[in-house]
Amino acid sequence: MITISKLIKAFGRRPVLRGIDLEVPAGQSVALFGPNGAGKTTLIRIIAGLSKLSSGQVLLGGQDAQKAGPALRRYIGFVSHSPLIYDSLTAEENLHFFGRMYETPDLPERINQVLEQVGLAGRRKDVVRTFSRGMIQRLAIGRAILHNPPILLLDEPDTGLDQQAADMLRKLLVELGSGDRTVLLTTHNLERGIEWADRALILNGGRVRFDAATGDLGGGHFRRIYTETVGGV
Amino acid sequence: MSYLRKVLAIVWKDVRAELRTKDILSSMLVFAGLSVLIFQFAFDLRADNVRLVLPGVLWIAITFAGVLGLNRSFILEQDRGSLEGLLLAPVDRSAIYFGKLIGNLLFIFAVELLLLPLMTVLFNVWLLSPALLLVVALGTVGYAAVGTLFAALSINTRAREVMLPILLFPVMVPVFVAGVQAVSRLLDGDSLADIVRWIQLLVAYDAIFLAAAMLLFDYVVEE
Numbered sequence: 119m120i121t122i123s124k125l126i127k128a129f130g131r132r133p134v135l136r137g138i139d140l141e142v143p144a145g146q147s148v149a150l151f152g153p154n155g156a157g158k159t160t161l162i163r164i165i166a167g168l169s170k171l172s173s174g175q176v177l178l179g180g181q182d183a184q185k186a187g188p189a190l191r192r193y194i195g196f197v198s199h200s201p202l203i204y205d206s207l208t209a210e211e212n213l214h215f216f217g218r219m220y221e222t223p224d225l226p227e228r229i230n231q232v233l234e235q236v237g238l239a240g241r242r243k244d245v246v247r248t249f250s251r252g253m254i255q256r257l258a259i260g261r262a263i264l265h266n267p268p269i270l271l272l273d274e275p276d277t278g279l280d281q282q283a284a285d286m287l288r289k290l291l292v293e294l295g296s297g298d299r300t301v302l303l304t305t306h307n308l309e310r311g312i313e314w315a316d317r318a319l320i321l322n323g324g325r326v327r328f329d330a331a332t333g334d335l336g337g338g339h340f341r342r343i344y345t346e347t348v349g350g351v
Numbered sequence: 352m353s354y355l356r357k358v359l360a361i362v363w364k365d366v367r368a369e370l371r372t373k374d375i376l377s378s379m380l381v382f383a384g385l386s387v388l389i390f391q392f393a394f395d396l397r398a399d400n401v402r403l404v405l406p407g408v409l410w411i412a413i414t415f416a417g418v419l420g421l422n423r424s425f426i427l428e429q430d431r432g433s434l435e436g437l438l439l440a441p442v443d444r445s446a447i448y449f450g451k452l453i454g455n456l457l458f459i460f461a462v463e464l465l466l467l468p469l470m471t472v473l474f475n476v477w478l479l480s481p482a483l484l485l486v487v488a489l490g491t492v493g494y495a496a497v498g499t500l501f502a503a504l505s506i507n508t509r510a511r512e513v514m515l516p517i518l519l520f521p522v523m524v525p526v527f528v529a530g531v532q533a534v535s536r537l538l539d540g541d542s543l544a545d546i547v548r549w550i551q552l553l554v555a556y557d558a559i560f561l562a563a564a565m566l567l568f569d570y571v572v573e574e
Contacts (some may be wrong), residue, residue, distance in 0.1 A: 168435060168574065192441040200432025202439070206368040217361035219440040221353060245371070261436070 119143045120269065120300060121167060125174035127324075132291040134160045136324035138174070142302060142317075144268070147295040149311035149332070150304045152321035153348050158304040159199075162273045166196045166300070172194070178269060179183055194221060195262035197272045201254045204259065209238050209257050212246060213264055220265035228264060236260040236290060252283025259290060269295060272303040276310065288314060312340050318345045357442045361450025365424070365564050366457065375423045380461045384469060387482040391473055401474050406534035409432035409478070410527055412466060413459070413491065413518075419458045420458045422505075422515050429506045436571060448568035452499040459491050483534060484545040489553035490530035493560060499562040500534060529553050 125138040135157045142148050152158050156297065163169040165176055167183055167190070176183040178193050180203060196202070205210045210229060217225040233239040236256040246254060262270060273293070276284050284307075291314055295301045305311045310331050312318060320328035325346045335343070369375055390408045394400075428434040437447050473476045475526070498519055505514040533549035541551070 131545055131568045168438060169570060189441055190441070191439055194438050194439065196435075198432070198435065198533045200435070202432055202436030203369055205431060206374075207364070211364075211367060215360055215364045216436070216440070218363075219357055219437075219442060221356075221441075304573065 119167035119177075120261055120302065121175075121177040121180075122161075122165075122176050124179075125161070125164065126172045126175065127164060128171070128172045134324055135164075135171075136322075138321075138326060140319070140326060140329075142300055144300050145298045147288075147301040147315045147319060148303070148317045148319060149315035150302060150319045150321060151296070151308060151311060151344060152304075155325045156321045156348075158321055159273050161310040162196075162271050162302065162304060166194055166271050168196075189241055191203050191266060193266070193267055193269050195267035195270045197255075197270075197275045199259050199274055199277055201252070203246055203258055203350075206245060208243050208245050209233065209260075212257065213260060216293075222265045227264075232260045232264050236265075237286065246278045249284070251285065252279050254285060255279060255283070256290065259287075262315070263294060268299060270299055270301045271302065274306065276305055276307055284310065285300055300325075306342055308344055309314050312336065318346060322348045331350070354443065354446055357440070357446045358450045358453065358533045361437070362453045362457070365451070365454035367457065369454075372377060374427065375420045375458055376461060379416040379420045379458060380465060381421055383412045383462050384567070386412045386415060387419050387466065387470055394470060401476055405474055405478075405538060406531045409466075409487075409534060411529050412531065413463060413468075414494065414523070414527070416462050416466075416496065417455075417459045417491075417494055418516050418519065418571065420462075421455055421495070421502040421519075422512055424455055424458075424499070425502040425506045426511065428546065431515070434506075434572070444569040444572060447572070448564060449498060449504070451503075451527045452495055452564075455499050455502075456491065456495045459495055460488075463487060463491065469484075469572060480537065482546075483537050486489070486530060486533040486545070486546070486550070488551070489550065489557060490526050493521060493526045493553060495556045496557060496560045496564055498566060500560075500571060503568065508544070520537070523554060525556050529556070 120142040122138050122140040125135055127135040127311050138161060150158050160169060171184060178190060181190055183190060203277060213229045213232060217229060222228050233242050236259055237255055246257065249267055252268050277340060288310060312335050315332050318330060318335060319326055328343060388409065388489060394404050467478045501518045502515055507509045508514045529549045529552040533546045536546045
Protein backbone atom coordinates (compact mmCIF):
# COMPACT_ATOMS: atom_id res chain seq x y z
CA MET A 119 0.00 0.00 0.00
CA ILE A 120 1.25 3.48 -0.90
CA THR A 121 0.15 6.55 1.06
CA ILE A 122 1.32 9.96 -0.06
CA SER A 123 0.41 13.10 1.85
CA LYS A 124 1.12 16.77 1.11
CA LEU A 125 4.05 15.84 -1.08
CA ILE A 126 5.98 18.82 -2.41
CA LYS A 127 9.12 18.59 -4.52
CA ALA A 128 11.08 21.52 -5.88
CA PHE A 129 14.32 21.61 -7.86
CA GLY A 130 15.90 24.80 -6.56
CA ARG A 131 13.08 27.35 -6.72
CA ARG A 132 11.14 25.47 -9.38
CA PRO A 133 8.31 23.43 -7.88
CA VAL A 134 7.59 20.17 -9.69
CA LEU A 135 5.10 18.57 -7.31
CA ARG A 136 2.83 21.02 -5.49
CA GLY A 137 1.06 18.99 -2.83
CA ILE A 138 0.18 15.45 -3.87
CA ASP A 139 -2.22 13.42 -1.72
CA LEU A 140 -2.72 9.88 -2.89
CA GLU A 141 -3.58 6.51 -1.46
CA VAL A 142 -3.10 3.32 -3.44
CA PRO A 143 -4.42 0.21 -1.68
CA ALA A 144 -2.64 -3.12 -1.92
CA GLY A 145 -3.46 -4.98 -5.12
CA GLN A 146 -4.56 -1.91 -7.09
CA SER A 147 -3.10 -1.03 -10.50
CA VAL A 148 -2.89 2.69 -11.15
CA ALA A 149 -2.05 4.39 -14.45
CA LEU A 150 -0.59 7.86 -14.07
CA PHE A 151 -1.02 10.14 -17.07
CA GLY A 152 0.13 13.66 -17.78
CA PRO A 153 2.08 15.77 -20.26
CA ASN A 154 5.87 16.00 -20.21
CA GLY A 155 7.00 17.96 -17.16
CA ALA A 156 3.86 17.15 -15.19
CA GLY A 157 5.93 15.47 -12.47
CA LYS A 158 5.12 11.80 -13.15
CA THR A 159 8.71 10.60 -13.19
CA THR A 160 9.61 12.74 -10.18
CA LEU A 161 6.72 11.24 -8.21
CA ILE A 162 7.71 7.68 -9.12
CA ARG A 163 11.37 8.34 -8.30
CA ILE A 164 10.43 9.73 -4.87
CA ILE A 165 8.33 6.65 -4.13
CA ALA A 166 11.25 4.45 -5.26
CA GLY A 167 13.63 6.31 -2.93
CA LEU A 168 15.79 7.60 -5.77
CA SER A 169 14.87 11.21 -5.14
CA LYS A 170 14.34 13.23 -1.95
CA LEU A 171 11.11 15.08 -1.34
CA SER A 172 11.07 18.73 -0.25
CA SER A 173 8.21 18.24 2.21
CA GLY A 174 5.37 15.85 2.91
CA GLN A 175 5.41 12.13 3.49
CA VAL A 176 5.49 8.89 1.53
CA LEU A 177 4.52 5.71 3.36
CA LEU A 178 5.11 2.27 1.90
CA GLY A 179 3.29 -0.43 3.82
CA GLY A 180 3.07 2.04 6.73
CA GLN A 181 6.80 2.87 6.78
CA ASP A 182 8.17 6.29 5.94
CA ALA A 183 10.06 5.79 2.68
CA GLN A 184 12.47 8.68 3.31
CA LYS A 185 13.38 7.68 6.87
CA ALA A 186 13.33 3.88 6.72
CA GLY A 187 16.60 2.05 6.15
CA PRO A 188 17.73 0.27 2.98
CA ALA A 189 15.61 -2.78 3.84
CA LEU A 190 12.47 -0.95 2.69
CA ARG A 191 13.84 -0.89 -0.85
CA ARG A 192 13.12 -4.63 -0.95
CA TYR A 193 9.41 -3.74 -1.16
CA ILE A 194 9.92 -2.03 -4.50
CA GLY A 195 10.47 -3.17 -8.04
CA PHE A 196 11.29 -0.32 -10.40
CA VAL A 197 11.27 -0.15 -14.17
CA SER A 198 12.46 3.11 -15.65
CA HIS A 199 13.12 4.59 -19.11
CA SER A 200 16.62 3.12 -18.76
CA PRO A 201 16.63 -0.65 -18.33
CA LEU A 202 18.95 -0.56 -15.25
CA ILE A 203 20.70 -3.71 -16.43
CA TYR A 204 24.21 -4.46 -17.67
CA ASP A 205 24.54 -4.91 -21.41
CA SER A 206 27.88 -6.72 -21.15
CA LEU A 207 26.39 -9.45 -18.94
CA THR A 208 24.03 -12.18 -20.09
CA ALA A 209 20.34 -12.15 -19.13
CA GLU A 210 21.02 -14.85 -16.55
CA GLU A 211 24.09 -13.08 -15.12
CA ASN A 212 22.09 -9.86 -14.72
CA LEU A 213 19.36 -11.64 -12.78
CA HIS A 214 21.95 -13.56 -10.77
CA PHE A 215 23.66 -10.30 -9.80
CA PHE A 216 20.45 -8.53 -8.78
CA GLY A 217 19.23 -11.67 -7.01
CA ARG A 218 22.38 -11.60 -4.88
CA MET A 219 21.88 -7.90 -4.14
CA TYR A 220 18.29 -8.58 -3.00
CA GLU A 221 19.22 -11.87 -1.26
CA THR A 222 16.51 -13.64 -3.23
CA PRO A 223 15.90 -17.14 -1.80
CA ASP A 224 16.24 -20.18 -4.12
CA LEU A 225 17.87 -17.90 -6.67
CA PRO A 226 18.58 -20.36 -9.52
CA GLU A 227 14.98 -21.59 -9.46
CA ARG A 228 13.61 -18.05 -9.23
CA ILE A 229 15.78 -16.96 -12.20
CA ASN A 230 14.30 -19.83 -14.24
CA GLN A 231 10.76 -18.78 -13.29
CA VAL A 232 11.33 -15.13 -14.15
CA LEU A 233 13.04 -15.86 -17.46
CA GLU A 234 10.09 -18.07 -18.41
CA GLN A 235 7.65 -15.40 -17.31
CA VAL A 236 9.25 -12.66 -19.44
CA GLY A 237 9.80 -15.02 -22.37
CA LEU A 238 13.59 -14.94 -22.35
CA ALA A 239 14.40 -18.47 -21.21
CA GLY A 240 15.78 -19.29 -24.66
CA ARG A 241 18.13 -16.31 -24.58
CA ARG A 242 19.36 -16.68 -21.00
CA LYS A 243 23.00 -17.21 -22.00
CA ASP A 244 23.05 -14.34 -24.50
CA VAL A 245 24.75 -11.06 -23.74
CA VAL A 246 22.18 -8.28 -23.30
CA ARG A 247 23.76 -6.02 -25.90
CA THR A 248 22.54 -8.46 -28.57
CA PHE A 249 18.90 -8.01 -27.43
CA SER A 250 16.21 -5.93 -29.13
CA ARG A 251 14.66 -2.97 -27.27
CA GLY A 252 11.59 -5.07 -26.44
CA MET A 253 13.69 -7.91 -25.04
CA ILE A 254 15.74 -5.51 -22.94
CA GLN A 255 12.54 -4.04 -21.53
CA ARG A 256 11.22 -7.50 -20.70
CA LEU A 257 14.49 -8.32 -18.94
CA ALA A 258 14.24 -5.00 -17.06
CA ILE A 259 10.81 -6.11 -15.84
CA GLY A 260 12.29 -9.48 -14.94
CA ARG A 261 14.94 -7.69 -12.86
CA ALA A 262 12.25 -5.61 -11.15
CA ILE A 263 10.06 -8.61 -10.18
CA LEU A 264 12.89 -11.03 -9.37
CA HIS A 265 12.66 -10.44 -5.62
CA ASN A 266 8.84 -10.57 -5.80
CA PRO A 267 8.20 -7.02 -4.54
CA PRO A 268 4.73 -6.08 -3.28
CA ILE A 269 5.02 -2.69 -5.04
CA LEU A 270 5.92 -2.35 -8.71
CA LEU A 271 6.69 1.08 -10.17
CA LEU A 272 6.87 1.37 -13.95
CA ASP A 273 7.93 4.65 -15.51
CA GLU A 274 6.89 4.64 -19.18
CA PRO A 275 7.84 1.00 -19.73
CA ASP A 276 6.37 1.09 -23.25
CA THR A 277 8.59 3.92 -24.52
CA GLY A 278 10.31 3.02 -27.78
CA LEU A 279 8.60 -0.34 -28.18
CA ASP A 280 7.02 -1.45 -31.46
CA GLN A 281 3.41 -2.69 -31.47
CA GLN A 282 4.33 -6.35 -31.07
CA ALA A 283 6.68 -5.69 -28.16
CA ALA A 284 4.11 -3.36 -26.57
CA ASP A 285 1.43 -6.08 -26.80
CA MET A 286 3.77 -8.57 -25.18
CA LEU A 287 4.52 -6.04 -22.45
CA ARG A 288 0.79 -5.42 -21.90
CA LYS A 289 0.17 -9.15 -21.39
CA LEU A 290 3.04 -9.28 -18.95
CA LEU A 291 1.75 -6.26 -17.02
CA VAL A 292 -1.75 -7.74 -16.75
CA GLU A 293 -0.17 -10.88 -15.29
CA LEU A 294 1.98 -8.87 -12.88
CA GLY A 295 -0.94 -6.68 -11.78
CA SER A 296 -3.03 -9.63 -10.67
CA GLY A 297 -2.98 -10.67 -7.03
CA ASP A 298 -1.86 -8.50 -4.12
CA ARG A 299 0.80 -6.53 -5.96
CA THR A 300 0.35 -2.77 -6.06
CA VAL A 301 1.36 -1.35 -9.41
CA LEU A 302 1.87 2.28 -10.37
CA LEU A 303 2.56 2.94 -14.03
CA THR A 304 3.18 6.10 -16.01
CA THR A 305 2.51 6.17 -19.72
CA HIS A 306 1.65 8.55 -22.56
CA ASN A 307 -0.49 5.89 -24.24
CA LEU A 308 -3.98 6.66 -22.93
CA GLU A 309 -5.76 3.62 -24.39
CA ARG A 310 -3.12 1.16 -23.26
CA GLY A 311 -3.01 2.63 -19.75
CA ILE A 312 -6.80 2.62 -19.34
CA GLU A 313 -7.08 -0.92 -20.64
CA TRP A 314 -4.48 -2.14 -18.23
CA ALA A 315 -5.15 -0.26 -14.95
CA ASP A 316 -7.92 -0.28 -12.33
CA ARG A 317 -7.59 3.43 -11.74
CA ALA A 318 -6.46 6.44 -13.74
CA LEU A 319 -4.84 9.61 -12.48
CA ILE A 320 -3.97 12.71 -14.46
CA LEU A 321 -1.11 14.78 -13.14
CA ASN A 322 -0.60 18.28 -14.48
CA GLY A 323 1.35 21.23 -13.14
CA GLY A 324 2.51 19.16 -10.17
CA ARG A 325 -1.02 18.38 -8.94
CA VAL A 326 -3.47 15.47 -9.34
CA ARG A 327 -6.20 16.91 -11.59
CA PHE A 328 -8.24 13.77 -12.18
CA ASP A 329 -8.67 10.54 -10.27
CA ALA A 330 -11.22 7.85 -11.20
CA ALA A 331 -11.71 4.12 -11.70
CA THR A 332 -11.01 3.07 -15.28
CA GLY A 333 -14.26 1.06 -15.63
CA ASP A 334 -16.25 3.98 -17.08
CA LEU A 335 -13.50 5.62 -19.08
CA GLY A 336 -13.45 3.59 -22.31
CA GLY A 337 -14.58 4.46 -25.83
CA GLY A 338 -12.72 7.73 -26.21
CA HIS A 339 -14.29 9.17 -23.06
CA PHE A 340 -10.98 9.31 -21.24
CA ARG A 341 -9.24 11.01 -24.16
CA ARG A 342 -11.79 13.83 -23.97
CA ILE A 343 -11.28 14.12 -20.19
CA TYR A 344 -7.52 14.14 -20.67
CA THR A 345 -7.70 16.86 -23.32
CA GLU A 346 -9.90 19.04 -21.13
CA THR A 347 -7.70 18.45 -18.08
CA VAL A 348 -4.28 19.18 -19.57
CA GLY A 349 -5.49 21.82 -22.02
CA GLY A 350 -5.31 20.14 -25.42
CA VAL A 351 -3.19 17.37 -26.99
CA MET B 352 28.00 -11.41 6.18
CA SER B 353 25.09 -10.14 4.11
CA TYR B 354 26.94 -6.82 3.64
CA LEU B 355 30.10 -8.59 2.53
CA ARG B 356 28.16 -10.84 0.12
CA LYS B 357 26.71 -7.76 -1.57
CA VAL B 358 30.12 -6.09 -1.80
CA LEU B 359 31.46 -9.25 -3.43
CA ALA B 360 28.46 -9.42 -5.78
CA ILE B 361 29.36 -5.96 -7.10
CA VAL B 362 33.01 -6.95 -7.48
CA TRP B 363 31.94 -10.13 -9.32
CA LYS B 364 29.70 -8.11 -11.63
CA ASP B 365 32.43 -5.56 -12.45
CA VAL B 366 35.12 -8.19 -13.04
CA ARG B 367 32.78 -10.36 -15.11
CA ALA B 368 31.74 -7.42 -17.30
CA GLU B 369 35.35 -6.26 -17.68
CA LEU B 370 36.62 -9.71 -18.64
CA ARG B 371 34.01 -9.73 -21.38
CA THR B 372 34.47 -6.20 -22.74
CA LYS B 373 38.01 -5.27 -21.63
CA ASP B 374 36.85 -1.65 -21.81
CA ILE B 375 38.79 -0.51 -18.76
CA LEU B 376 41.84 -2.77 -18.59
CA SER B 377 42.85 -2.40 -22.22
CA SER B 378 42.92 1.40 -22.10
CA MET B 379 44.75 1.42 -18.77
CA LEU B 380 47.37 -1.11 -19.89
CA VAL B 381 48.06 0.59 -23.21
CA PHE B 382 48.26 4.00 -21.58
CA ALA B 383 50.60 2.82 -18.79
CA GLY B 384 52.89 1.00 -21.24
CA LEU B 385 53.05 3.92 -23.66
CA SER B 386 53.72 6.49 -20.97
CA VAL B 387 56.66 4.45 -19.62
CA LEU B 388 58.09 4.11 -23.12
CA ILE B 389 57.70 7.85 -23.76
CA PHE B 390 59.44 8.67 -20.48
CA GLN B 391 62.30 6.40 -21.39
CA PHE B 392 62.82 8.18 -24.73
CA ALA B 393 62.19 11.64 -23.30
CA PHE B 394 64.63 11.44 -20.41
CA ASP B 395 67.24 9.22 -22.06
CA LEU B 396 67.40 7.21 -18.86
CA ARG B 397 70.82 5.78 -18.17
CA ALA B 398 72.25 3.92 -15.22
CA ASP B 399 73.53 7.09 -13.56
CA ASN B 400 70.27 9.03 -13.53
CA VAL B 401 67.58 6.36 -13.73
CA ARG B 402 67.19 6.01 -9.94
CA LEU B 403 66.48 9.73 -9.64
CA VAL B 404 63.68 9.75 -12.18
CA LEU B 405 62.23 6.25 -11.92
CA PRO B 406 60.06 6.75 -8.78
CA GLY B 407 58.35 9.70 -10.47
CA VAL B 408 57.88 7.82 -13.73
CA LEU B 409 56.35 4.88 -11.84
CA TRP B 410 53.81 6.98 -9.94
CA ILE B 411 52.92 9.10 -12.97
CA ALA B 412 52.21 5.95 -15.01
CA ILE B 413 50.10 4.47 -12.20
CA THR B 414 48.24 7.73 -11.62
CA PHE B 415 47.39 8.51 -15.23
CA ALA B 416 46.48 4.95 -16.12
CA GLY B 417 44.47 4.70 -12.90
CA VAL B 418 42.44 7.80 -13.60
CA LEU B 419 41.29 6.28 -16.90
CA GLY B 420 39.98 3.22 -15.09
CA LEU B 421 38.39 5.19 -12.26
CA ASN B 422 36.59 7.43 -14.71
CA ARG B 423 35.32 4.55 -16.81
CA SER B 424 34.10 2.52 -13.85
CA PHE B 425 31.33 5.00 -13.00
CA ILE B 426 30.78 6.48 -16.46
CA LEU B 427 29.82 3.02 -17.76
CA GLU B 428 27.33 2.63 -14.88
CA GLN B 429 25.91 6.10 -15.52
CA ASP B 430 25.67 5.85 -19.31
CA ARG B 431 23.89 2.51 -19.16
CA GLY B 432 21.59 3.77 -16.40
CA SER B 433 22.62 0.84 -14.26
CA LEU B 434 23.85 2.95 -11.32
CA GLU B 435 20.22 3.53 -10.33
CA GLY B 436 19.69 -0.21 -10.35
CA LEU B 437 22.44 -0.44 -7.73
CA LEU B 438 21.03 2.45 -5.71
CA LEU B 439 17.64 0.73 -5.59
CA ALA B 440 19.08 -2.39 -3.99
CA PRO B 441 18.34 -2.96 -0.28
CA VAL B 442 21.89 -2.43 0.86
CA ASP B 443 23.76 0.31 2.68
CA ARG B 444 25.27 2.46 -0.05
CA SER B 445 28.72 2.14 1.45
CA ALA B 446 28.59 -1.48 0.17
CA ILE B 447 28.31 -0.08 -3.36
CA TYR B 448 31.34 2.11 -2.65
CA PHE B 449 33.42 -0.80 -1.38
CA GLY B 450 32.32 -3.02 -4.26
CA LYS B 451 33.36 -0.43 -6.81
CA LEU B 452 36.56 0.32 -4.85
CA ILE B 453 37.65 -3.33 -4.79
CA GLY B 454 36.90 -3.63 -8.51
CA ASN B 455 38.98 -0.51 -9.23
CA LEU B 456 41.79 -1.80 -7.02
CA LEU B 457 41.87 -5.12 -8.85
CA PHE B 458 42.13 -3.34 -12.20
CA ILE B 459 44.90 -0.99 -11.03
CA PHE B 460 46.78 -3.88 -9.40
CA ALA B 461 46.49 -5.82 -12.68
CA VAL B 462 48.09 -2.89 -14.51
CA GLU B 463 50.84 -2.67 -11.89
CA LEU B 464 51.42 -6.39 -12.21
CA LEU B 465 52.47 -5.82 -15.81
CA LEU B 466 53.93 -2.34 -15.36
CA LEU B 467 56.52 -3.20 -12.69
CA PRO B 468 58.13 -6.12 -14.59
CA LEU B 469 58.05 -4.01 -17.78
CA MET B 470 59.85 -1.15 -16.05
CA THR B 471 62.31 -3.58 -14.43
CA VAL B 472 63.26 -4.82 -17.90
CA LEU B 473 63.26 -1.43 -19.61
CA PHE B 474 65.26 0.41 -16.96
CA ASN B 475 67.29 -2.51 -15.65
CA VAL B 476 66.36 -1.69 -12.06
CA TRP B 477 64.81 -4.30 -9.76
CA LEU B 478 61.30 -3.03 -8.91
CA LEU B 479 59.83 -6.25 -7.56
CA SER B 480 61.20 -6.26 -4.01
CA PRO B 481 58.60 -6.95 -1.28
CA ALA B 482 59.21 -3.55 0.33
CA LEU B 483 58.64 -1.70 -2.93
CA LEU B 484 55.54 -3.76 -3.68
CA LEU B 485 54.20 -2.84 -0.21
CA VAL B 486 54.73 0.88 -0.88
CA VAL B 487 53.04 0.66 -4.27
CA ALA B 488 50.13 -1.33 -2.81
CA LEU B 489 49.57 1.15 0.05
CA GLY B 490 49.73 4.11 -2.33
CA THR B 491 47.32 2.41 -4.71
CA VAL B 492 44.79 1.75 -1.95
CA GLY B 493 44.75 5.46 -1.01
CA TYR B 494 44.56 6.47 -4.64
CA ALA B 495 41.66 4.13 -5.40
CA ALA B 496 39.85 5.05 -2.16
CA VAL B 497 39.73 8.75 -3.02
CA GLY B 498 39.46 8.13 -6.76
CA THR B 499 36.37 5.91 -6.44
CA LEU B 500 34.60 8.54 -4.33
CA PHE B 501 35.51 11.40 -6.67
CA ALA B 502 34.62 9.33 -9.75
CA ALA B 503 31.10 8.92 -8.32
CA LEU B 504 31.03 12.66 -7.62
CA SER B 505 32.24 13.74 -11.04
CA ILE B 506 29.88 11.63 -13.19
CA ASN B 507 27.05 14.12 -12.69
CA THR B 508 29.16 17.10 -13.74
CA ARG B 509 29.19 18.43 -17.28
CA ALA B 510 32.91 17.91 -18.03
CA ARG B 511 33.03 14.66 -16.08
CA GLU B 512 36.13 13.12 -17.73
CA VAL B 513 38.16 16.27 -17.00
CA MET B 514 36.62 16.88 -13.61
CA LEU B 515 37.96 13.71 -11.97
CA PRO B 516 41.70 14.51 -12.31
CA ILE B 517 41.04 18.14 -11.37
CA LEU B 518 39.36 17.04 -8.15
CA LEU B 519 41.55 14.05 -7.45
CA PHE B 520 45.14 15.06 -8.07
CA PRO B 521 45.39 17.88 -5.48
CA VAL B 522 44.01 15.55 -2.78
CA MET B 523 46.49 12.87 -3.84
CA VAL B 524 49.59 14.98 -3.19
CA PRO B 525 50.43 13.27 0.16
CA VAL B 526 50.28 9.84 -1.54
CA PHE B 527 52.51 10.97 -4.41
CA VAL B 528 55.04 12.59 -2.09
CA ALA B 529 55.16 9.58 0.25
CA GLY B 530 55.15 7.10 -2.64
CA VAL B 531 57.92 8.82 -4.59
CA GLN B 532 60.07 9.38 -1.50
CA ALA B 533 59.66 5.80 -0.27
CA VAL B 534 60.40 4.23 -3.67
CA SER B 535 63.36 6.56 -4.14
CA ARG B 536 64.86 5.58 -0.78
CA LEU B 537 64.31 1.89 -1.46
CA LEU B 538 66.08 2.20 -4.83
CA ASP B 539 68.97 3.89 -2.99
CA GLY B 540 69.34 0.77 -0.88
CA ASP B 541 67.44 1.78 2.27
CA SER B 542 65.46 -0.88 4.12
CA LEU B 543 61.78 -0.89 5.08
CA ALA B 544 62.74 0.25 8.60
CA ASP B 545 64.40 3.37 7.13
CA ILE B 546 61.23 4.48 5.37
CA VAL B 547 58.77 3.69 8.14
CA ARG B 548 57.74 7.38 8.33
CA TRP B 549 56.52 7.29 4.73
CA ILE B 550 54.80 3.96 5.27
CA GLN B 551 53.00 5.39 8.29
CA LEU B 552 51.88 8.37 6.24
CA LEU B 553 50.47 6.08 3.54
CA VAL B 554 48.68 3.87 6.09
CA ALA B 555 47.19 6.91 7.85
CA TYR B 556 46.07 8.40 4.52
CA ASP B 557 44.45 5.11 3.49
CA ALA B 558 42.61 4.75 6.82
CA ILE B 559 41.37 8.35 6.91
CA PHE B 560 40.14 8.45 3.34
CA LEU B 561 38.57 4.98 3.42
CA ALA B 562 36.57 6.00 6.48
CA ALA B 563 35.66 9.41 5.05
CA ALA B 564 34.63 7.95 1.69
CA MET B 565 32.49 5.30 3.38
CA LEU B 566 30.61 8.02 5.27
CA LEU B 567 30.33 10.42 2.34
CA PHE B 568 29.39 8.08 -0.50
CA ASP B 569 25.67 8.13 0.28
CA TYR B 570 25.63 11.94 -0.06
CA VAL B 571 27.68 11.83 -3.24
CA VAL B 572 25.28 9.52 -5.09
CA GLU B 573 22.16 11.16 -3.69
CA GLU B 574 20.23 13.27 -6.17
